[in-house]
Amino acid sequence: xxxxxxxxxxxxxxxxxxxxxxxxxxxxxxxxxxxxxxxxxxxxxxxxxxxxxxxxxxxxxxxxxxxxxxxxxxxxxxxxxxxxxxxxxxxxxxxxxxxxxxxxxxxxxxxxxxxxxxxxxxxxxxxxxxxxxxxxxxxxxxxxxxxxxxxxxxxxxxxxxxxxxxxxxxxxxxxxxxxxxxxxxxxxxxxxxxxxxxxxxxxxxxxxxxxxxxxxxxxxxxxxxxxxxxxxxxxxxxxxxxxxxxxxxxxxxxxxxxxxxxxxxxxxxxxxxxxxxxxxxxxxxxxxxxxxxxxxxxxxxxxxxxxxxxxxxxxxxxxxxxxxxx
Numbered sequence: 216x217x218x219x220x221x222x223x224x225x226x227x228x229x230x231x232x233x234x235x236x237x238x239x240x241x242x243x244x245x246x247x248x249x250x251x252x253x254x255x256x257x258x259x260x261x262x263x264x265x266x267x268x269x270x271x272x273x274x275x276x277x278x279x280x281x282x283x284x285x286x287x288x289x290x291x292x293x294x295x296x297x298x299x300x301x302x303x304x305x306x307x308x309x310x311x312x313x314x315x316x317x318x319x320x321x322x323x324x325x326x327x328x329x330x331x332x333x334x335x336x337x338x339x340x341x342x343x344x345x346x347x348x349x350x351x352x353x354x355x356x357x358x359x360x361x362x363x364x365x366x367x368x369x370x371x372x373x374x375x376x377x378x379x380x381x382x383x384x385x386x387x388x389x390x391x392x393x394x395x396x397x398x399x400x401x402x403x404x405x406x407x408x409x410x411x412x413x414x415x416x417x418x419x420x421x422x423x424x425x426x427x428x429x430x431x432x433x434x435x436x437x438x439x440x441x442x443x444x445x446x447x448x449x450x451x452x453x454x455x456x457x458x459x460x461x462x463x464x465x466x467x468x469x470x471x472x473x474x475x476x477x478x479x480x481x482x483x484x485x486x487x488x489x490x491x492x493x494x495x496x497x498x499x500x501x502x503x504x505x506x507x508x509x510x511x512x513x514x515x516x517x518x519x520x521x522x523x524x525x526x527x528x529x530x531x532x533x534x535x536x537x538x539x540x541x
Contacts, residue, residue, distance in 0.1 A: 341365035342528040355397040384527045416496040462491040476517045485513040
């Protein structure tokens with residue numbers, strides 16, 4: 216009995232201790248659970264706050280994107296309006312450029328026609344001067360130079376209407392080149408040679424020798440010098456000086472007529488020179504040769520007819536002459 220009574224208090228103490236330990240364990244578990252629950256609540260609150268912050272940031276981003284979208288839409292609308300304005304301006308510029316090109320083409324055409332008109336007038340002036348040089352001065356070299364300038368002017372005109380003019384000018388230049396130095400230049404040179412040859416003419420006929428002279432001439436030769444005389448030849452010194460001056464005057468008149476191209480005056484002066492030639496010098500082979508040369512000079516035409524002369528100028532004038540209205 217005593218053993219049983221003595222062993223029960225320690226058991227009760229153990230049981231009480233175990234109960235206390237159990238209570239403490241339960242309390243610790245409850246506290247740990249509470250702590251864990253509080254931590255979870257805090258973590259949930261933090262997650263909610265973070266989600267709220269993210270949601271707010273996302274809403275702000277969406278608002279910003281919407282604002283950007285609206286701004287982009289406005290920009291696109293402005294760009295579209297600007298593009299329409301620019302397109303209209305480009306179309307207007309295109310039309311203006313077309314009008315400018317048309318006006319420039321008209322101006323270029325007018326300028327081209329003006330340049331052609333100026334060159335045509337220049338060619339006409341050169342051809343007219345060349346013709347005047349040929350007709351009034353007989354200057355073949357000057358006429359050739361003027362024809363060359365006119366040919367250059369006609370070559371610079373690119374119109375097909377001037378092809379016939381260029382061909383006519385080539386024919387006229389060939390005909391002019393065929394004349395060589397010209398009739399007047401050749402006549403002037405031959406006249407100078409003829410005048411120089413006058414100094415070689417004998418003023419007296421050659422006297423017969425003693426073997427061939429008649430006996431009466433041999434008898435009178437110591438007293439009188441007998442020589443044959445021509446009734447037309449002047450013997451007196453004063454008459455010969457006057458006749459020689461007249462011959463020189465006629466020679467000057469012939470040269471003046473040659474410069475003018477006056478064929479009748481030229482022939483008349485040479486005819487008078489032939490007369491004075493017969494009065495100053497007796498008949499001799501030299502005088503006959505000079506008379507023959509003089510007759511050949513008289514037969515020259517100082518203005519030879521050239522069918523091609525002036526054809527280019529006439530064709531140029533007729534081509535641009537105003538047409539008569541019916």
